[in-house]
Amino acid sequence: MPSGLAALLDDVATIAKMAAASVDDVSAAAGRASMKAAGVVVDDAAVTPGYAMGFSPQRELPIIRKIAIGSLKNKFLILLPGALVISAFAPWALTPLLMAGGAYLCFEASEKLWEKLAGHGGGEIAPEELALSSVEQEKKMVGSAIRTDLILSAEITAIALADLAERPLATQAAALALVGLLITVAVYGAVALIVKMDDIGLHLAERRSASARALGRGLVHAMPLVLTGLATIGTLAMLWVGGGILVHGLHEYHLDLVPGVIENLGHAAGQVPLIGPVTEWLATAAASAVVGLVIGGVIVAILHLIPGRHRAAH
Known part of the structure; x- marks a missing residue:
């Protein structure tokens, strides 16, 4: 009997070790996949605050909460099952899907640059939008934000799945779920902080302490710069991530001219003493x-040549 109990305890310990190893494996895989998706995460955090701007301060956090819930539904009800189906039955489709998503990121970033350089996209409100009530406008903005999140979350999921392709299906599912949850919490937590930063600044500016008032005024004045900086970083991140996805896809299909040039360039830049990894x-x-x-510029140019699209954009 004692030997049977010892064997049972030994089996339990073995199962516990396997479970712990599995958790470590999922955590490590999720961490690496999250890092690969960092560029899209930055853009997500840069884009979302704009959807809560223009509403009363009391509605800002509820709007962010609605978008965050919609983002979780996107990830867990649509993208996670779809990613697992692709991984199980059509793994060959991952690279072209990833490249299509990368091209879309490049297009989005290039169109933002084009609109900025051409003086378009100045945020003018259409007459039909002015006619909407605040409730209707809020519903419209939340829906638009959730649709944008679906696109960005699909890219995050595809990037993460590409890094998890060699893992067992259960590990893929757990890691993708963990990546989705962590990124949603991180992105919308940061967005909530950004959106309320001016209110925090105004609150501090009313304090008796001179240092608190100075900090509050600094936060209020800094927010436009912060939002502009986030938008710029997000655009650059989209170009870097989207271009990197396309380069990696070319390498997967053994079209190594461009990937080879970039690899050689990185290797040469990495020869700088002490900071070689950074310069590479x-x-x-x-x-x-x-x-x-x-x-992205080629796609933008082609789309702007399509009759009617240019007029529709204005």
Whole structure:
């Protein structure tokens, strides 16, 4: 009997060790996949605050909460099952889907740059939008934000899945779920902080302490710069990530001219003493962003040649 109990305890310990190893494996896989998706996460955090702007301060956090719930539904009800089906039955489709998503990121970033350079996209409100009540406008903005989130979350899921392709299906599911949850909490937690930063600044500006008032005024004045900086970083991140995805896809299909040039460029930049890894990464990221800008620019040019699209955009 004692020997049977010892064997049972030994089996339990073995199962516990396997479970712990599995948790570690999922955590490590989720961490690496999250890092690969960092560029899209930055853009997500940069884009979302705009959907809560223009509403009363009391409605800002409820709007962010609605978008965050919609984002979780996107990830867990649509994208996670779809990713697992692709992984199980059509793994060959992952690279072309990833490249299509990368091209879309490049297009989005390039169109933002085009609109900025051409003086378009100045945020003018259409007459039909002015006619909407605040409740209708809020519903419209939340729906638009959730649709945008679906696109960005699909890219995050595809990037993460590509890094998990060799893992067992259960590990893929757990890691994708963990990535989705962590990224949603991180993105919308940051968005909520950004949206309320001016209110925090106003509150501090009313305090008796001179240092608190100075900090509050600084936060209020800094917010436009922060939002502009986030938008710029998000655009650059989209070019870098989208271009990198396309370069990696070309390598997967053994079209190594461009990937080879970028690899050699990165290797040469990495010869700088002490900071070689940093300069190698910067050179590779910059080269990938240039590829993204070229591909995105071509797509933008083609779409602007389509009759009727230019008029519809204005």
